[in-house]
Amino acid sequence: MRDTHEEFISAEDDELKRIRERKLRELMKGKEKKSLSGQVIHITDSNFNGIVNENPLVLVDFFADWCMPCRMMAPVVEELAKEYAGKVLVGKINVDENPATAERFQVYSIPTLIILKAGEEVDRIVGFVPKGQVEARLKKHLG
DSSP: OOHHHHHHHHHHHHHHHHHHHHHHHHHHHHHHHOOOSSSOOOEEETTHHHHHHSSSSSEEEEEEETTTHHOOOOHHHHHHHHHHTTOOEEEETTTTTTTHHHHHHHSSSSSEEEEETTTTTEEEEEOOOOHHHHHHHHHHHOO
């Protein structure tokens, strides 16, 4: 009786392992598709380098939930993500939850938009600005 029970548990463990592996592959495919799909990507301290280094041009919005100018900038950032899909990866990083990256880039005021090309900062916009100003800066680095 005990051997049958152990075999059942072993078979169940193998099945769970296969399911986990399949789900992980599906999630990873979803992330790859998402990178330049026109959606704003949520960035953290732990995934920042990978995202920035894997994409040729990245616009990162440094924000906080309590910041009213950040909330005003959010729809602009979302529109830019849709309009520049396939050309620019647009991401947001919460400075309260991810202080290491904010400190690394010396973000002392929010919202701060940083444009990174090939992993290096090439432009910075501090404060709430109209969409046209952000677009003009992006276009300068797209060429």
